[in-house]
Amino acid sequence: MSDWGSILTQIETEIRQAMTDLPAGELGFERGLRIGQDLTTEELPHVFAHDPEERVTELDYGQRRVEFSVQLDVWVRGETQEQLASRLDAIRNEIDGNRTLGGTVDKAFISSRGIREFPGRLERAGVLIVQTEKDL
Amino acid sequence: MATTSDLIADLKAAIEALSAAPTRMSSDFRFDLDTVAAGAAKYALRVSAQSRLYDDSNATKTVAQANFIVAHRLATPSNERAYTEGAMQTDLTAISAPSWFRNLNSVAEVVAGPDFEIDRVGHVIAYEVTASVALVP
Numbered sequence: 001m002s003d004w005g006s007i008l009t010q011i012e013t014e015i016r017q018a019m020t021d022l023p024a025g026e027l028g029f030e031r032g033l034r035i036g037q038d039l040t041t042e043e044l045p046h047v048f049a050h051d052p053e054e055r056v057t058e059l060d061y062g063q064r065r066v067e068f069s070v071q072l073d074v075w076v077r078g079e080t081q082e083q084l085a086s087r088l089d090a091i092r093n094e095i096d097g098n099r100t101l102g103g104t105v106d107k108a109f110i111s112s113r114g115i116r117e118f119p120g121r122l123e124r125a126g127v128l129i130v131q132t133e134k135d136l
Numbered sequence: 137m138a139t140t141s142d143l144i145a146d147l148k149a150a151i152e153a154l155s156a157a158p159t160r161m162s163s164d165f166r167f168d169l170d171t172v173a174a175g176a177a178k179y180a181l182r183v184s185a186q187s188r189l190y191d192d193s194n195a196t197k198t199v200a201q202a203n204f205i206v207a208h209r210l211a212t213p214s215n216e217r218a219y220t221e222g223a224m225q226t227d228l229t230a231i232s233a234p235s236w237f238r239n240l241n242s243v244a245e246v247v248a249g250p251d252f253e254i255d256r257v258g259h260v261i262a263y264e265v266t267a268s269v270a271l272v273p
Contacts, residue, residue, distance in 0.1 A: 061178075061207055062171030063258035106213075135213070135258040 004052050007068060010101035011108075011130055015047055015072070018090035022047065036075040037123055045087070048073040059135065066134050069111070074126035081115060081124065088113050088126045095130065105132040138242035138272040140185045140200050146240035147202055151179050154227045158206050167207070172260060175211035179204055185271075198271040199247055202237075207262040219261060220254075228252060228263065237269050244270045 001009070012029045015022065022028035027043050033050040049070050057065045074091070076084050092110050099107045112129040151158060158177035161170045165180070172178050185200040208224065210216055230236055237246045249267035256262075 058168060059258040060167040061209065061257065061260045061262075062168070063260065065258065103214075 003066075004054070004068065004070075006104050007101060007108075007132055008049055008052070008070065010098075010104045011049065011070070011072070011095075012047075014094040014098060014101070015091055018094040019045060019047075019074075019087055021045065033073070036073065036125055037118070037121060039075055039077070039123075041077075044075060044077050045079075046075045048075070064136050066136060067131065068105070068134075069129055069131045072126075072128040072130060074128070076124055076126075077122045079124060081117070084115055084124050084126050088115075088128060091128060101132065105134040108132040138198075138244075140183050140198070140271070142242035143200050143202065143240065143269070143271060144181065144183050146242050147181055147183070147204065150236065150240060151181065151204055151206065154206065154230065155223050156206055156208050156227055158208075161207075167205075172207055172209040174209050174259070177206055177208040179206045195273070197244070197273055199268055200271055201266065201268050203264065203266045205262050205264045207260050209260050213259040216256065216261060224254075224261065224263065231265055237267055240269075242271055244272045246270075 008031060015029060022045055023043060029047045029049065031049050033048050039046050049072055052068065052070045055067045059065055074084070074087060092113070095108055095110060099109065101108050109131055110128050111131040114127045116125040116127055156177035158179040161178045161180045163169050164182050167180070170178055181204045183200055183202050185198050188197055188199050208219060210219055212218060231250060234246050237243050237250065247268040247270055251266045253264045254261065
């Protein structure tokens with residue numbers, strides 16, 4: 001598995017612990033991006049993990065610091081802003097409780113959170129940026 | 137009369153005899169060039185010198201400033217204290233004893249130091265030692 005794939009697998013594990021009603025497999029957690037309003041009822045709530053990105057900084061003694069980030073879109077339908085915010089809190093708390101993502105990275109944290117709302121629609125999307133660091 | 141070259145040779149032997157058993161880096165000034173294997177150590181050594189008058193005569197002595205950095209890459213990065221509270225303390229205790237410098241053949245006396253600075257970069261713990269020593273006249 002790729003370095004990014006290993007991190008995303010751990011992130012999915014944390015999210016499933018925070019959102020126990022997430023549908024199994026790719027019905028609930030999907031690497032990639034589709035139009036959220038097109039999600040079927042059986043796919044909700046739904047998380048898209050997309051736009052992974054890596055930055056590398058050179059350190060002394062031939063080392064490098066690898067920073068990885070990925071955006072998570074948490075889609076719900078018919079939930080209030082408060083309900084969705086509580087889901088985002090739960091995800092943050094899970095990652096705060098396992099900052100090494102099971103030893104996959106040196107540290108992981110959520111660097112940005114927000115909620116996107118769409119007038120006239122029942123869907124809301126929570127947007128999180130998960131950032132990790134690992135020295136190699 | 138000892139020279140700074142003698143001091144460099146003496147310090148190389150003394151540093152390489154530390155428990156970390158460091159090997160010399162390819163550069164003493166650029167630390168981005170070398171890699172250090174997990175559990176291993178490398179060092180950089182810099183020496184400069186100047187002449188000074190003895191306090192009680194017109195004779196001069198050569199006082200050299202010795203500066204070296206020992207960089208150890210942690211075998212287990214998540215457990216840095218296995219090194220910083222273990223082998224590193226063994227070496228720092230040895231170096232901090234006045235006899236460590238004074239026993240070098242080229243050294244007459246320790247004028248100042250040694251002073252220590254310790255830092256971590258990535259998985260590497262590096263300690264820097266600076267001392268001024270008078271060379272054997």
